[in-house]
Amino acid sequence: xxxxxxxxxxxxxxxxxxxxxxxxxxxxxxxxxxxxxxxxxxxxxxxxxxxxxxxxxxxxxxxxxxxxxxxxxxxxxxxxxxxxxxxxxxxxxxxxxxxxxxxxxxxxxxxxxxxxxxxxxxxxxxxxxxxxxxxxxxxxxxxxxxxxxxxxxxxxxxxxxxxxxxxxxxxxxxxxxxxxxxxxxxxxxxxxxxxxxxxxxxxxxxxxxxxxxxxxxxxxxxxxxxxxxxxxxxxxxxxxxxxxxxxxxxxxxxxxxxxxxxxxxxxxxxxxxxxxxxxxxxxxxxxxxxxxxxxx
Numbered sequence: 001x002x003x004x005x006x007x008x009x010x011x012x013x014x015x016x017x018x019x020x021x022x023x024x025x026x027x028x029x030x031x032x033x034x035x036x037x038x039x040x041x042x043x044x045x046x047x048x049x050x051x052x053x054x055x056x057x058x059x060x061x062x063x064x065x066x067x068x069x070x071x072x073x074x075x076x077x078x079x080x081x082x083x084x085x086x087x088x089x090x091x092x093x094x095x096x097x098x099x100x101x102x103x104x105x106x107x108x109x110x111x112x113x114x115x116x117x118x119x120x121x122x123x124x125x126x127x128x129x130x131x132x133x134x135x136x137x138x139x140x141x142x143x144x145x146x147x148x149x150x151x152x153x154x155x156x157x158x159x160x161x162x163x164x165x166x167x168x169x170x171x172x173x174x175x176x177x178x179x180x181x182x183x184x185x186x187x188x189x190x191x192x193x194x195x196x197x198x199x200x201x202x203x204x205x206x207x208x209x210x211x212x213x214x215x216x217x218x219x220x221x222x223x224x225x226x227x228x229x230x231x232x233x234x235x236x237x238x239x240x241x242x243x244x245x246x247x248x249x250x251x252x253x254x255x256x257x258x259x260x261x262x263x264x265x266x267x268x269x270x271x272x273x274x275x276x277x278x279x280x281x282x283x284x285x286x287x288x289x290x291x292x293x294x295x296x
Contacts, residue, residue, distance in 0.1 A: 001082075001086060002048055002053065003046060004053075007031075007045055009202045012035075012203070012204075014052075016030075016031050018051065018070075018071075020226065020227075021070040024068070024225075025097065025124070025229065025287050026097065026264075026289055027231050027266045027267070029068070029095070029225070030223060030233075035203065036195050036196055036199075036203075039191065039195075041057055041058070042056055042057035043055070048067060048076040048080070049072040049076040050072060051067035051068055051071040051072065052067070052069050053065055053066075053076065058092075061089075061092060063092045063093070063094040064080060064092065064093055064094070065094065066093055066100050077107075081294060084296060090293060090295075090296060091293070091294040093112075093291065093294075094289075094291050095291075097288075100290070104292060111294055111295060112293055112294045112295065113292070113295075115291045116289065116290045117291075119268065119270035120267050120289045121287060122264050122265070122267050122287035122289075123265045123266070123286060124229065124263070124264050124284055124285050124286065125262065125282070125284055126262060127257050129284070130263055131250065131253055131257075131258070133145070137282055141250075141280075145243050148241070148247045151213075154211060154247070155211040156208060156248075157208070157211075158206075158209075159206075161200050161201045164198055164200065166216060167209070167216070167219050168197055170216050171190060171197075171236065177240065192234075196233065196234055197221075204223065205233070206222055207219060207220065208256065210248045217248075218235075218248035222252070222256060224260065228261040228262060229260055229264050230256065230257040230260040230264070231265075231266070232263060232265050233266070235248060235249065235252075262284060
């Protein structure tokens with residue numbers, strides 16, 4: 001039987017090495033993402049035959065990643081199938097890439113069904129495009145940034161671990177500003193934002209802070225995801241300050257993402273407003289994700 005354990009900060013190096021061996025594109029394939037959401041989705045991990053397997057709870061059902069890394073993937077998945085049978089569960093694999101489906105088709109043809117959900121697709125953008133905001137379709141973004149820069153009383157700087165307190169107080173202001181629209185998903189988001197700020201150094205995350213008139217109006221947190229992509233995990237700004245969101249977006253990319261070709265800005269979770277906002281930045285492509293259910 002596979003032994004799953006809670007994620008600890010001491011697991012970060014081993015987990016990150018396994019993830020980099022696969023060079024995966026989806027935002028879920030980072031240690032920080034899983035560590036930050038572990039309280040909410042019950043994320044645990046296992047080491048099996050040189051591979052990493054994440055387990056998480058989804059609508060009261062256990063779901064697993066395909067074995068990740070350069071170890072014996074088929075041996076690890078065979079063991080996971082046996083584990084599910086012994087638990088009396090239907091084996092559900094989540095966050096699969098198209099390459100995973102190709103591999104499953106080669107080794108387990110006819111043993112599973114596949115589903116997908118557009119709400120889970122990640123938005124991936126060109127670093128060059130987010131840096132320059134060039135082109136007619138991004139003219140509105142450039143205008144908002146120009147208005148933000150009026151008065152030349154703005155500042156962007158890197159976030160340090162000791163800035164956590166200031167950013168936590170900012171989150172209280174953000175919650176107050178969003179009070180009329182507050183819901184359980186936003187409460188979960190607030191929880192992981194606070195957790196990220198308190199663990200910035202331990203998780204080796206990058207952060208940036210944006211000021212207008214001496215007041216903090218936004219911050220952003222992210223990290224390298226794979227060999228050509230940087231992922232933005234958190235972006236918060238005061239919507240009441242014109243241009244704060246496009247400005248923190250652009251400044252963070254200019255300061256942190258220039259060594260990469262793409263920026264992954266995660267999914268929209270089916271939120272219509274968020275989908276419209278993410279599409280307005282003209283993504284280079286979407287990362288499709290799939291689920292596979294094995295008939296045991």
